[in-house]
Amino acid sequence: MMSDHKIDRIRVHRVLIPGKAVHSHGIGDVAGIHAVILEVITDTGLTGWGEASPWPAFTGTAEGTVAALYTYLRPHLIGQDPVQVERHMRDAEALVVGHPEAKAALEMALLDLTGQISGLSVCELVGGRMRDDMGLSFSVANPDFGKDLEDVAAMWAEGVRIFKIKTGFKSHGFDLMRLEKLRGIYGAEADLRIDYNQGLPAYDAVRCIRDLEAFRPTFVEQPVKMHERDALAHIAHVIETPIMADESVFGVREALHGVQIRMADIFSLKVMKSGGIRRALEVSAIARAAGIEVYGGCMFETGLAHAAGAHLMAALPELRLDCEFYMSTYYASEDILTEPFPVRGGRVHVPEGPGLGVAVDPAMLAKYAQAEALG
Ligand SMILES: [Mg+2]
Numbered sequence: 560m561m562s563d564h565k566i567d568r569i570r571v572h573r574v575l576i577p578g579k580a581v582h583s584h585g586i587g588d589v590a591g592i593h594a595v596i597l598e599v600i601t602d603t604g605l606t607g608w609g610e611a612s613p614w615p616a617f618t619g620t621a622e623g624t625v626a627a628l629y630t631y632l633r634p635h636l637i638g639q640d641p642v643q644v645e646r647h648m649r650d651a652e653a654l655v656v657g658h659p660e661a662k663a664a665l666e667m668a669l670l671d672l673t674g675q676i677s678g679l680s681v682c683e684l685v686g687g688r689m690r691d692d693m694g695l696s697f698s699v700a701n702p703d704f705g706k707d708l709e710d711v712a713a714m715w716a717e718g719v720r721i722f723k724i725k726t727g728f729k730s731h732g733f734d735l736m737r738l739e740k741l742r743g744i745y746g747a748e749a750d751l752r753i754d755y756n757q758g759l760p761a762y763d764a765v766r767c768i769r770d771l772e773a774f775r776p777t778f779v780e781q782p783v784k785m786h787e788r789d790a791l792a793h794i795a796h797v798i799e800t801p802i803m804a805d806e807s808v809f810g811v812r813e814a815l816h817g818v819q820i821r822m823a824d825i826f827s828l829k830v831m832k833s834g835g836i837r838r839a840l841e842v843s844a845i846a847r848a849a850g851i852e853v854y855g856g857c858m859f860e861t862g863l864a865h866a867a868g869a870h871l872m873a874a875l876p877e878l879r880l881d882c883e884f885y886m887s888t889y890y891a892s893e894d895i896l897t898e899p900f901p902v903r904g905g906r907v908h909v910p911e912g913p914g915l916g917v918a919v920d921p922a923m924l925a926k927y928a929q930a931e932a933l934g
Contacts, residue, residue, distance in 0.1 A: 576594070577590070579891070595625055598668070599636070644666060671915045693881045694905065704737055719905040758782070796821070814826060825853065828842060860887070861886070869908075
């Protein structure tokens with residue numbers, strides 16, 4: 560049974576939205592949001608929106624994402640029924656290897672359309688609305704820690720209680736100093752987490768992490784290189800604080816291997832890594848079967864991809880560690896949505912309404928365009 564809608568046109572936009580500050584990570588600095596925005600338009604006049612937010616040091620490049628979407632996937636989508644999401648995703652996975660962010664953008668746009676057609680929100684299409692909101696984590700990643708302290712104080716006043724300190728990009732002493740300072744100011748009410756973004760050498764990782772454990776972090780994320788999975792498993796085995804795998808788990812295959820070697824206590828779920836919301840739910844199912852927790856991670860994204868992430872997290876059977884969809888509220892100089900991404904009182908609110916429940920402002924795409932839109 561087909562819907563009465565056909566994909567008529569596909570447009571691909573490249574935007575760069577400047578950040579309010581440089582954010583430093585174990586694998587490099589980021590000064591803005593490089594996003595590829597996908598517009599899937601039906602012959603019935605509906606528009607589904609999708610976003611790919613690649614990071615060259617982590618998932619891929621914007622140029623590669625544009626080519627995957629426009630050159631390689633677009634010809635197979637024109638004239639097709641948008642609601643047959645699994646069929647299109649299976650085809651996309653067969654047509655283009657890798658490029659999980661491009662596939663995430665495609666699935667996002669198709670689910671947005673399917674939601675508009677059915678009157679259901681995306682979280683309902685993939686399982687149901689298990690929660691309406693979740694705690695928001697902000698990443699302390701400014702090389703100028705004084706500026707971070709000002710930002711944290713402002714966010715604390717707004718109700719944010721979760722802070723993820725990006726470590727391993729400067730010195731071990733700098734990391735210890737920042738943790739001591741934040742724990743000293745905010746006490747036990749602060750939920751402090753640590754993310755090395757692969758920044759520790761495996762041979763010395765255990766000793767460095769043990770030093771930081773004095774400040775009672777909730778978890779330590781990705782201390783070693785993405786492919787050093789055995790080292791990560793060893794660290795998770797000997798360190799008492801929960802260890803999270805982020806760069807080491809993209810999709811279901813890494814998740815399955817990760818479970819087999821007990822690589823971590825937590826997996827970071829990201830639609831950009833797994834190639835969509837539904838594949839991320841598959842990763843979460845593998846984790847859940849093994850007693851591994853999941854967490855709502857993101858790349859450098861606009862509010863559009865954050866909305867997809869919020870729908871993913873809303874549909875999970877359990878969520879204890881909340882999410883980090885802070886970019887559009889606290890990092891980007893401006894967002895591309897017609898309404899602000901819903902963050903209130905330190906919590907992310909899952910958008911309501913059919914589909915993703917958010918819409919892109921075309922004027923913002925034009926303002927931050929990096930190239931002429933394709934299509
Ligand atoms: Mg991370």
